[in-house]
Amino acid sequence: MSLETLIHEAHHTSLCYQTRRHFLHQCKTGMGAMALGAFLNGCGWSSTDGSSAEQPLRPKAPHFPGKVKSVIFLHMAGAPSQLEMFDFKPELAKMDGLPCPDSFLNGKKFAFIRGVPSLLGPQTQFNRYGESGTWLSDNLPEFRKVVDDVCLLKAVNTDQFNHAPAQLLMHCGTARLGRPSMGSWVTYGLGTENSNLPGFVVLTSGGRNPDAGKSVWGSGFLPSVYQGVQCRSEGDPVLFLKDPNGLNRDMRKASIETINRINEQSYEEYKDPEIIARIAQYEMAFKMQITVPEVMSIADEPAYIHEMYGTVPGQESFANNALLARKLVERGVRFVQLFDWGWDSHGTDPGTALDLGFIQKCRENDKAVTALLLDLKQRGMLEETLVVWGGEFGRTPMQENRDGKQNYHKGRDHHSDAFTMWMAGGGIKKGYSHGETDPIGYNAISGKVSVYDIQATILQQLGFHHEELTYPFQGRNFRLTDVFGNVIDEIIA
Template identity: 50%
Template sequence: MPSSINSDNLNQRLTSRRWFLQECGIGVGAIALGQLLEQKALAADALAPKQPHFPGRAKNVIQLFMGGGPSHLELFDYKPALAKFDGQLPPADLIKDYRAAFISPNSKLLGPKFQFSKHGECGAELSELLPNMAEVVDEIAIVKSMVTDAFNHAPAQIIMSTGSQQFGKPSLGAWTTYGLGSESRDLPAFVVLSSGNKGPSGGNANWGSGFLPTVYQGVSFRSTGDPVLYLSNPAGVDQQLQRDSLDVITQLNEKRQQQVGDPEIATRINSFEMAYRMQSSAPELMDMSSEPQHILDMYGAEPGVPSFAMNCLLARRMIERGVRFVELFHESWDQHGGLVKGLKQNCIDTEQASAALVKDLKQRGLLDETLVIWGGEFGRTPMVQGSTDGRDHHPNAFSMWLAGGGVKGGVTLGASDDFGFNVIEDRVHVHDLHRTILHLLGFDGNQLTFSYQGLDQRLVGVEPTRIVKELLA
């Protein structure tokens, strides 16, 4: 025993320790229990509506993700020079050090395959493939100067969705629900619907929560039948048995949570409760009997038949029911060949419904607070791939459009060069787009952060970005 500690001091220390353990044990337990209850409450309240940094114009988002890379040169960005020099080699200085996914430097220029004309009071030029969009062109803002950092599908989709080419980062939808919560108690805050010939190349990472709590990730719905598999009870299981079973599972999860203190268990409890409530709310969402025939016709939707049109109509119904973020994937736009036939079919499948969504939101008074975003992960090359009828991936210049939610309608922003190869005016990087979207939702993109691995992580990355003020109403 060290000489500096006498018996009186030792008795005092032992008494203090004994008193602390005996008298404060309940207090320590109460503190631990309080932390566990707080974790559970946080999971339950994580999706409660929250206030942004400042009043935002947009309260909801519908993202129409055209997976595969739509050709801006056949849809929004008319280039007479391409028609003039069709079949000729591009200027050497234009393609110097250019890296493409598949084509060679000897690929020749390919002229536009469709006619363009001006529409609306704004006089925006649109392809003949977009007759319905021509009717709402004064409601949308077309950005013809988008650029991205990736030229292959998966990394390009991931950067468009998460701001990074690396997997494991939160998606735009997850950041939105993290920042704003949800106004729906009976449906997920972030819902994903898919159409086209396959799922997105980037997979579930396009709507993942990354390092954010999993309560913020997107939930995949089907457009017909049960929106989520196994949502309906099996034969012989009634509502009371379902409730009793869920209560027992919740008790077991709470016991496990008390043992390990994992907040993800609280998220699991919240998910089970959401699924239980969805057994009533989801069938009502999917029931189209309340939709007038003229609305179904406007979208081109047929109840019971999966389609992009049905997904657009479901997106509007979800927004009406308080869902914060709805993402629609249509993965069919990768025309390395069969450009004319493929684009025609893509537009038949999606163009009418995209325009109808804008019209429908406006006539219901929802467009002012709902931001609609249309676009893919990149554009297509001015050079031909194959013999006569295909275009390769192209990140240097492509087009997107936005509507509602504080966006100025009738605007055409930016320009590419005479061949649609490089942006020459009002460059908008994907990070600039994300920062602008967050601004419309009421957030400073540099301040919407989440601490992870010792860093304040954010959607817009660390490089300087800008709010594209030209798009703001």
């Protein structure tokens, strides 16, 4: 039997299967696939913008010229006490030890306070500093140097009083899991100016990740290429970035090119933007093998910089991360997110006592934060960088009495109604305080701003109308600020 006959017979046999029954059977699965396709389109499966899908990190135009190009968000995980740092309350000092009035407790829920706690006066001294005459506590001796460069927001409020949901709300605009983080939104909106580095880098210190876990730098329903890349300040900056033993760079390059060709074929077939994200991430990882170790090394910085920040190369510390933040932004990274764990000053042990562990945290933070602002300023980078500092909520004016018994050490419970954050950098008023709390620092009495307002203001400074930076998912457009948020016009210079 000739080959031609065989082919002819095979073709004939295959046609025999194309019966009416087979046709209907295939239609059945085809209809299901069409229905699934329509459903998946609503889940961001299809891209509405071909060019950005193929090059997801390519720079994109903001809605209007942004005042800043980069953001450094310093998050003090655990929620630092505003009453021992920025919000001076002499009336609270006079009421120290008195039982908290019922009016402050009725209808309120606290994380740990039960029964009637005592009021707790400020555990430090305050003085006015700078030309602005801003009140600062003695826990922040270095910050006095830069107090005229920052804008304090003294009446921030949130609706969450536990760490994980409050951190999610601060960074993702909702207390629930599954939404993109602020850094992801910014990278999605603006892309990156340096294709050899991630657009969104996360650095953690304090020995633990934030309570909300890695979701606070996740990309949610945005393509995963926009999620934050966690780097380390000790050991390898990025885990699993090095070539395995026995594999040289050329072989690695060839293998990545082959994998990407296969992925491109898959993309042609399925049009899933996640495949494009994977291609971009493989390419990025390859480039990062060279650039990341160089950028993430602080050993080459001059001695005066180490002295300024209080850095020790090779250690995991907030100071090292602050210096790295400057280096990363200097190299075009769009959003640098620092999480420093250990600010949860309940007073249950010496480490969380306001007169012990908290002071140590303040000192470490104070030196590095001040150095960061001074360093950005001297390099001309503060004009184009927005620095944001804060926790996920504040602390109560009452001393914590866990289970109705006063804690052994001086500490405060979680407080969501009024706390302090600050911003500094391009387009933000300098030496200005916005908002005010009542005489004991319990409620906001003016200039109250929400977490959404902070997010809207950050996006505004980057050149976005926060209501228009959206992504279609599950049939509607989502945005960072959900259905809330107003730009805090009063703090914009």
